[in-house]
Amino acid sequence: MAGDAGDAWSAEEREAGGSPRVIVIGAGIAGMSTGCYAQMNGMRSRIFEKHVLPGGCCTAWSRDGYIFDYCIEWLIGTADGNDAHQVWRELGALDGKTITNFEMFNRVVDETGRSVVFFNDPDRLERHLLDLSPADARLIRSFCRDLRRFIGIELYPFLTAPALRTVRERAATLRTVLPAFRLFWRTSATPMHRFADRFQDPLLRRAFRNIFFQDPEGFPLLPYLFNMASAHHHNAGFPQGGSLGLARSIEERYKALGGEISYRARVERILVEDGRAIGIELRNGRRYYADHVVSACDGHTTIHGLLQGRFTGPRIDKLYNDLLHRPGTLFPAVVSAFVGVRGDLGPDRAHSTTYLLSSEDAAQLPGALQNSLVVQLRSRYSDGFAPPGRSVVHCTYFSDFAYWKALRAVDRKEYRAKKHQVADFVRNFLERRLPGTAERIELVDVASPATTRRYTGNHDGSILAWKAFSEADDIAAKLVGKDRMRLPGLRGFSMAGQWVGMGGLIRAASTGRFVVQYLCDELGCGFTASESQGGEPWHPGKLGRLPQLDRWSARGDTRT
Known part of the structure; x- marks a missing residue:
């Protein structure tokens, strides 16, 4: 089944004299960056995204007026006068926004209350x-x-x-x-x-x-x-609007450049003819054609799902047949517990604290990989994350994806019970560390690594893909440099995002720039980029309508 009849994407060959067509899979930061730079360089692009929101892991969701900001803890490139900031300016990511900077990176507190x-x-x-x-x-x-x-x-x-x-x-x-x-x-x-x-x-x-x-x-x-x-x-600050705000700003820039995004559009496979990618097929059977296809989604899904493992080589095999399954190669998955609290937790408290836990406490955190819990006062990061007179706290810990995957697959009731266990622990722990907090908690919303996998498609629920400074880091560098982000034996196709450029939002954004630079070089045209001129002040309404992550949350007594 072809794409919409009569549009530019329904025919295998583009119109005579028409602009090169680029299809991008995934509206995360890398995918939208690819689209923006493609539009800046006279190409016609279209992004297909399975979710209802842009951003991928750079996202947020809501419940009862609270906004739960998931991704950014600090963003490289928030200060003027450096190349990272230039990328964000070109993508419109910081348009009209204030930046919050903190005098400390993190505070660490041990079991006795002693801190650094x-x-x-x-x-x-x-x-x-x-x-x-x-x-x-x-x-x-x-x-x-x-x-x-x-x-x-x-x-x-x-x-x-x-x-x-x-x-x-x-x-x-x-x-x-x-x-x-x-x-x-x-x-x-x-x-x-x-x-x-x-x-x-x-x-x-x-x-x-x-x-x-x-x-x-x-x-x-x-x-x-x-x-x-x-x-x-001040070049690693927190932008107003947070994670989804960053994604929405880039989405706005992309659309202003003439780009198209199709949401609720899950790509089932990449169409290949005579060793060249010619388009995509969605789950509903519709096909869309382009001169170049860029996958900016999960790497394993791309290699072994969308392309059925047909285009690999020594480097790809090393990554996806060996290192992907080797412990410690992927950045760990996390459990997130967002806490909605009446009132403020105090202006003098650190915005971010790692609490070192006793073995007894750590044993109460399902699937925990380390004896620690991170507590961040997210209402201190940006305005609009909580209703008036309320605050949001974000508690996280590294966790074992396999534990949560098996639990959700085998026993949904027990899976929900473990989420309640996380909520119970967080409620009681905050009361011990910040007396008087428990009675003011209105809700706790828990996202497991299985949730991350379900909503983003990231392998093993990892939000940063390959771990930096691992063996995978060297191979990924060669994918970007020597291989020009292409796969062996496949023309008309590139990969962008953290599975080739490593984790971190500025790295994801830069891979979109690199893909288009390589494509311009192949087409024999000069690459160009311009800064966004958007200057309207940011406000929370720009986030648009936010979904709830699940029907589940813990309110009041978490055992009810």
């Missing part, structure tokens, strides 16, 4: 850590000295696809990297675990692992220093 605050200012951080543990002065000064050096470095390689960088661009990168080569080499070769284990203070040994809220395991020092340095420059 990771301030973004290295001088303040150093004084604070020395007060906590004078015996660790040498390590503390070493870390803060490295942070000062990273603050003096600006390196955001998100504008030009690796294989297309000019001699001037490569020289500019070398001028930044070479003077700090030993710093980059040493901090990328030193695992945070090994560094943290050298502290004498038991809290610091555990706290440094949790600067990024929970321990990603396997990360070296470099990303911690890079992101804290970015936050120091």
Whole structure:
């Protein structure tokens, strides 16, 4: 069954003199970025999205007037004057928005209530850590000295696809990297675990692992220093409107450029003829044709679902037949518990705190992978997340996808009971840490890793795909650089998003830019990009109508 009769997508061959047609699968940040840059470069694009909202994992949902913002904890590129910010300006992502910046990255509290605050200012951080543990002065000064050096470095390689960088661009990168080569080499070769284990203070040994809220395991020092340095420059802030707000702004920019998005349109397979992708077929049987197809959805679904595993090579096989199933290669899935609270939780409280749990407490969290719980006061991040006079708290922990998948598949009643167990624990834990909170809690809304998989399609419910600094990182870099984001033996097709460009929203957005740059190079035309001129002030009404994630939530007594 062909697409809508008479439209530009119903014929295999485009009209004589017509613009090149590009179909994009997935309206996440990477997919919409691809569409925006395609439109900027004279192509005609159309995005097909299975959900009712843009953004993929960069999303939110609502219940009883509360907005539960799921994705962004910090966004690289929120300050003027760097290449990451330029990408967001081109995509209209920050149009009309204020940015919230925090003086600290995270606070870590142990079971006894003793805490450490990771301030973004290295001088303040150093004084604070020395007060906590004078015996660790040498390590503390070493870390803060490295942070000062990273603050003096600006390196955001998100504008030009690796294989297309000019001699001037490569020289500019070398001028930044070479003077700090030993710093980059040493901090990328030193695992945070090994560094943290050298502290004498038991809290610091555990706290440094949790600067990024929970321990990603396997990360070296470099990303911690890079992101804290970015936050120091206000280049890792929180944009007004949050995750779905970011997606809606890019959607608005895409439509203003003339792009089309079809929602509730699940792609069933990619049509291939004589080794070339020629279009897509939806679940309802409708077919749409294009000169180029870009998949910006889950990598495993793309390789083994939409393309039936027909176009692979050593790198793809290594990723999807080996590393995908190797423990520790994917970024962990999370359980999210959003808490709606009457009143405020206090302006002096940290916006983000990792609580280190006893083994007894951690055992009460279904499927928990670590003995910790992250508590974020999301109403401090942006306006509009809660009704007047109320607040939203977001509690998360790394969790085992297989545990939740099996539970949901075998026993839905027990699955719901485990969600209630999470809600019960969060309610009781907040009361212990913030006395008087429990009686003001109006609802708790829990999303499991199985929920993430169901709504986004991400393999094993991972919201960041391949773990950075793993073996997959090196292979993904070659997919973007050497392979130009293409698959062996398949013309007219590219992959974008975190499954080729690694996790993080700025990386996802940059892959859309790179795909179109490579396509322009193939077509023999110059790539161009322009900044959005949108300036209307942001307001929560721009989020549009939000769905409820599930009918389920816990109100009042969570056992009722």
